[in-house]
Amino acid sequence: MNNLKVTFKHTKLLDKNIAKYTEQVAQIHEEFHEKAKSKTEFLGWLELPTNYDKREFEKIKREAEKVRTNADVLLVIGIGGSYLGARATIEALTSNFHTMLDKEKRNAPQIIFVGNNLNASYINDVINYIEDKDFAINVISKSGTTTEPAISFRIFREILENKYGLAEAKKRIYATTDAKKGALKTLAEKEKYTTFVIPDNVGGRYSVLTPVGLFPMAVAGIDIEKLMSGAKLAQDKYNDESLKYNECYKYAAVRNALYEQEKNIEILVTYEPKLHYFIEWWKQLFGESEGKEGKGIFPTGAEFTTDLHSLGQYIQEGRRNLFETVINIKNSGADIKIHNDEDNLDGLNYLTGKSLDYINRKAMEGTIDAHVEGDVPNIVINIEKLNEETLGHLIYFFELACAMSGKLLEINPFNQPGVEKYKTNMFKLLGKPGYEE
Ligand code: PA5
Numbered sequence: 001m002n003n004l005k006v007t008f009k010h011t012k013l014l015d016k017n018i019a020k021y022t023e024q025v026a027q028i029h030e031e032f033h034e035k036a037k038s039k040t041e042f043l044g045w046l047e048l049p050t051n052y053d054k055r056e057f058e059k060i061k062r063e064a065e066k067v068r069t070n071a072d073v074l075l076v077i078g079i080g081g082s083y084l085g086a087r088a089t090i091e092a093l094t095s096n097f098h099t100m101l102d103k104e105k106r107n108a109p110q111i112i113f114v115g116n117n118l119n120a121s122y123i124n125d126v127i128n129y130i131e132d133k134d135f136a137i138n139v140i141s142k143s144g145t146t147t148e149p150a151i152s153f154r155i156f157r158e159i160l161e162n163k164y165g166l167a168e169a170k171k172r173i174y175a176t177t178d179a180k181k182g183a184l185k186t187l188a189e190k191e192k193y194t195t196f197v198i199p200d201n202v203g204g205r206y207s208v209l210t211p212v213g214l215f216p217m218a219v220a221g222i223d224i225e226k227l228m229s230g231a232k233l234a235q236d237k238y239n240d241e242s243l244k245y246n247e248c249y250k251y252a253a254v255r256n257a258l259y260e261q262e263k264n265i266e267i268l269v270t271y272e273p274k275l276h277y278f279i280e281w282w283k284q285l286f287g288e289s290e291g292k293e294g295k296g297i298f299p300t301g302a303e304f305t306t307d308l309h310s311l312g313q314y315i316q317e318g319r320r321n322l323f324e325t326v327i328n329i330k331n332s333g334a335d336i337k338i339h340n341d342e343d344n345l346d347g348l349n350y351l352t353g354k355s356l357d358y359i360n361r362k363a364m365e366g367t368i369d370a371h372v373e374g375d376v377p378n379i380v381i382n383i384e385k386l387n388e389e390t391l392g393h394l395i396y397f398f399e400l401a402c403a404m405s406g407k408l409l410e411i412n413p414f415n416q417p418g419v420e421k422y423k424t425n426m427f428k429l430l431g432k433p434g435y436e437e
Helices: 015-019 022-038 054-070 084-093 120-130 147-164 166-171 183-191 211-220 224-237 247-260 273-290 312-317 356-373 388-408 419-430
Strands: 004-010 073-077 110-114 135-141 173-177 194-197 265-270 298-303 322-331 378-385
Touching: 004 247, 004 388, 015 247, 022 247, 022 388, 054 194, 054 211, 054 224, 073 120, 073 147, 073 211, 084 110, 084 211, 084 273, 084 388, 110 120, 110 211, 120 147, 135 147, 135 211, 147 166, 147 183, 166 173, 173 183, 173 211, 183 194, 194 211, 211 224, 224 388, 247 378, 247 388, 265 273, 273 298, 273 388, 312 356, 322 356, 356 378, 378 388
Parallel strands: 073 110, 073 135, 135 173, 173 194, 265 298, 265 322, 322 378
Antiparallel strands: 004 378
16 A cells, blocks of 8 residues: 555644644645645756657667667766755665675666765775776766766766777766756767756755656666555645645645654654665755754664664663654565574574564664653654655655645755855865855
């Protein structure tokens, strides 16, 4: 079943702490929908599950099929919003050992992400790894000028051209960028690469349901139709201005109410290791959207039970400025039962016949109780199981909640002025023309 239920009973907030946002939420909701229609703000993602370019969608599927047949590896070159959504979705929906499986078992090219750092040893490892493999490149940059992916693209384009020759290399390069502007667009036009368009009114971190996320996912074998239909369900479900009935807006309001009570760190918790990169995507979405003007909840993540043996102590007894949002996947889809052992030297026979899902769930329930008792409010997002539809739903849920939450905080959730600061310093130090003293 593709549904999502949020439980707020583990916070000590009073109804009035939340209800006070009712009017503001309704106003922002209306403003969002008006602006999405008039395309006057970065709100294109709000209607993406229904209002997307159907021809581009078909082209994505067609081109992905080509890569699936002629490449062992797809290099996805991008940073921030231009890679995290694809990585989060692919890792969530494939085996934990996806990249290690042999090609027949994986039934898809390996997806390797590069251009998200400037580290020579990482890039060198990728160069060595692809040396004897057929590969293709998907370079993704909305601005078309971001340094990290631009450098990686220059390096890997050269390797591709040397390996296949200019004409074949061009057929193996896919550029996902702005429809009209930017260095990547200019280059793609000149070289006649296959291109995919990032809609004007969709910002990087809200772009997972555009070709930015969809093309790498389709190459990896993810059913992107189902992902979109899950997001559509969320679009319908949360198209309701009422704070009382709209769980997405309630999550946004509860976050703000907790923030007012000095809970300024939110930990997104999962008991499913496959959601590691989903947490990274979520951190970027909320961090870059809300952290400005000296305000914002610091988004971080934890994987339990693993991190109960590292961060657990701090969460239970450290500084009381935390709250947790737990993603509870009810059915892991692959259960294992504990068998009886005659000797019982490990003392585990009390678990005989119990499933690992059950044990993991009890760990979650025990942890929530412990943390709530320790004054760490908990919000629980329940989903039946992890699949394309539920993930599409979850993506839309968090995008909308993030935008609403940012507006309630009275900042602009669609810009990222602070990111420029390091770039300016770096360009100055590197002697980039125009950045001299
Ligand atoms: O969310 C954002 O806008 C950013 O994280 C961008 O995605 C990131 O900086 C990469 O930008 P670009 O796609 O222009 O290379």
